[in-house]
Amino acid sequence: MTQEVASDARKLLRPLAAPLKSLLQELVRTNTVAVPPDGDETPAQRILHRFLREYKVKSALYETEFITRSGSPLVRKNRNYAGRKNLSARISGRGAGRSLVINGHMDTVPPGRLAWSRSPWSGVAQQGRIHGLGSFDMKGGLVAGAAVVCALSRAGIRPGGDVLFESVVDEEWGGGGGTIAARMRDTADACVIPEGTQLEVYRATRGGFVVDLSVKAGDSSAYFSSGEVLSPAVPLGRLLGWVDKLTKRRAKLRPQGAYAGFALPAPVQVLAVEANRLDPQVPLSVPSRGTVRLYMQFLPQEDVDAVIEEVRLDLRQFCASDAFFSKHPVDWKPLIGGPLYGHELAADHPWTQCMEQSAGSVLGRKPVVTAAPYPCDAGLIHRDYGIPTLLFGPCGAGAHNPDEYVEWDSVLRTAEVLLASALAWCNC
Ligand SMILES: [Zn+2]
Structure with missing residues (x-):
């Protein structure tokens, strides 16, 4: 037939x-x-x-x-x-x-x-x-x-x-x-x-969610300074360290069903990192803003909203324990709005x-x-x-x-x- x-x-x-x-x-x-x-x-x-x-x-x-x-x-x-x-x-x-x-x-x-x-x-x-x-x-x-x-x-x-x-x-x-x-x-x-x-x-x-994590601090023109220059550039490295831990936690998920055979069933990716540009018109400048664009994917059976809330809470705790981010909080801005399921x-x-x-x-x-x-x-x-x-x-x-x-x-x-x-x- x-x-x-x-x-x-x-x-x-x-x-x-x-x-x-x-x-x-x-x-x-x-x-x-x-x-x-x-x-x-x-x-x-x-x-x-x-x-x-x-x-x-x-x-x-x-x-x-x-x-x-x-x-x-x-x-x-x-x-x-x-x-x-x-x-x-x-x-x-x-x-x-x-x-x-x-x-x-x-x-x-x-x-x-x-x-x-x-x-x-x-x-x-x-x-x-x-x-x-x-x-x-x-x-x-x-x-x-x-x-x-x-x-x-x-x-x-x-x-x-x-x-x-x-x-x-x-x-x-x-x-x-x-x-x-x-x-x-x-x-x-x-x-x-x-x-x-x-x-x-x-x-x-899979479900998906894109969020920009931004931090503002310092003064772009402060590079000729006798004291410490405030900038999010190096703290951004620690923020990426937090992303790395999140990525590794998510990599441990072992799904049943259609995603069972996937090596990385719920990936977390950094889509962009921005802190100043290599602009020939601006030879010297300190980044006063840094952003990490994060793309998370979710398994069909996951409670996506709950996972996002957990991640957000974990980010808050990371910021609270960091000398820089406790003074300059990370702004959480979803790129397209709520997640896809x-x-x-x-x-x-x-x-x-x-x-x-x-x-x-x-x-x-x-x-x-x-x-x-x-x-x-x-x-x-x-x-x-x-x-x-x-x-x-x-x-x-x-x-x-x-x-x-x-x-x-x-x-x-x-x-x-x-x-x-x-x-x-x-x-x-
Ligand atoms: Zn398409």
Whole structure:
């Protein structure tokens, strides 16, 4: 049965391969950078919408700003949603099967300050790869999701339960606004997010939290001084020592479940250390401010808020026992607001089993079922909206880095796995 479903999926998708590739290139060539509080997703959402309409898929673009008036505690207050449109598409079922939503995000991070070999928006196809910002995270996966509803519509297949496809805004930077808007409109019995997973099934994601720890002291012009010069530079080293202890404590966690095999299941990283700049215009200057940017990740089963409170308390105790920090307290400033929460779907959940079997039949091998090394909107969809959620997506590299690419064949494989899963799950 699953073998049949896999070959059906391949047959249904074959005629779409060329137009899907052009669609992906066009989406990569369209700038959809988001930098809080804003994001520029809508021009690319229109391109995707036009593509879906060519295949007569019932779809709509809609404003997401209504979430700011919803009163939902999940909505971040530090974002602008005006003009940022979500896309929602649906293949209506016969009302005789389980429904599925395929969720992906259209926004990308900015290209960064490191040099790219070619334009971040080149969309160039070379040696089986599509290059460009967002190709892997996650326009490749989005195109695979769009392929599912286009293939069903083209073949006139009426599933048992509805198959939904949505392209949302504001996922990067942990906003979640696009997905919250989508969940306020639609629900489903299962969800898959085609983020890059290297064709593995991810049944869990981690939580995440970024916080800037800053201290101010001293005077930048005090370097010609007969006495001691006050500066946070050396105390910052002790603060990093505190981070090191926290990192080692967190490294001792031994999780059960999807993260059991991970060498470092709940990493703590220092993303940036800032205390003055090596500026040729300022030959001599004492740092009067120092900052450590800390990125903590959490296991799905952890009480994230309680862990953050413990860390904060531990930092207070460290500061109280330090001669410098007891006089110059560390300011705790979350970068994007509250934390993201992880999730985990059981290995024997019917949706996990369905996707594992479909992936096995399409790929001709037993797929790896593991956990994501990152947080994403899965936490929201699974925990806050109660929809069992998995990740399955293409192969590639360079997410959030220069020279990002996605392997085109793996986008097609992803589409086949998603379609085979939809056919099986939704009783097509
Ligand atoms: Zn992503």
